[in-house]
Amino acid sequence: MSNIIDRYVWGVLRAVPHRQRPELEPEIRALIGDAVESRLAAGADPATVERVALTELGDPERLAARYTEQPLYLIGPRHFPDYRRLLYILLPIVVPAVAFLVVLTEALRGAAPLEVAASAAGAAVSAAMHVSLWVTLGFAILDRSSWRVPASAWTPDLLPDLPGPASVSKVEFAFTLAVNLQVIVLLVSLVVDERGRALLDPVAWTWLPWFIGVAVAEIAFTVALLLVGRWTWVLAVINALLGAAFAVPAIWLIGERRLLSAEVLAEIERVTDGAWFGPSMTITAVVIGAIVAWDVLHGFLRARRSGGIGSALPTSPVSTSGRP
């Protein structure tokens, strides 16, 4: 027996359980021998005939898998839909939650903004990898287990909801309108009766017109959104810009301790012993960032939904049900 045949046989056997090896080895050797012999009888070149015969038999691991009826995939078609569904549910929950918690704890620790962002990004990546790894590992084991776990039964109840034709709700509109009107009234009143000067840091004071402008722009945007009737990519981008126009200066003012005037700060510190004021400001900044980030993301998701499936469906759900 020449070297490459021995190596091939070993390549098959090492991928086969020990108890099957003694039985399988003579069989594989016999069929390689037959293939070589019949090719030689047909006039093949003796120098290359073994290589040709082994090439025809193919990858030994593949042959071994066919013999032992082991799957050549990580997660088979039986469990793949469940696997993908679980990942799609877990990743969008776990990754942002971990990132948020890291931002919060790092910011409370007093880390620099860049450091906070780096830690959050690192934690998000490692959370995504952990979720993917453990879910994949779990399903791979499930797929190979001898108990043959059946895939979750599908029923029509599991069908996804159709995105409505008008995906902008009037409740959302009313809510945004109310919040922004209140903000405008509050800020304008601060400007008008000069109370703001005493309450706010001089820097925050100069930013007041900007925030009033942003709130007015938010209202204009909400009206435009209601008129268009659905989220589009342009509206999502404008929403992101408005979010940044509010969040970036707001977080900067809080972070630089430029929000409240020195007198107010002193008063608060006197009342609270200065124990929790810093942390509460940090938490406020992180929460503002998280809410605006979620709002921006939400806008893009809605734009994708209404631009994707919604417009791809030719007719409304009512009319499709009756006709052929």
Add this chain to the structure above:
Amino acid sequence: MDFDNLVSSGRQELRRGTVVLACLLLLRQPGYGYGLLDRLRDLGFTVDANTLYPLLRRLEGQGMLASEWNTEEARPRKFYRTSPDGERLAAALLADWERVDASIRHLGDGEPR
């Protein structure tokens, strides 16, 4: 995908399920792996060696084939023969094959040329 590819992949689909039946019928006369592969190929079944050999072993494990090592020739060979259970399986599959054949023919005849 051009037409020839469609034909060859459709043909492969059609024949995939028939290899088991062909093996059970051919092995009424004892045969060994490589010889069976040759005969199947002569008959037009495009079956790979690395598919056929594990298939024979599976059928043996299921009791559809009996095997025995022939050591009389220069090299030992494992000969397979269809078992009585294998005969019954072959008869059932053959009956089904004939039903499918009749149905397909019926459809083909009804079609105007």
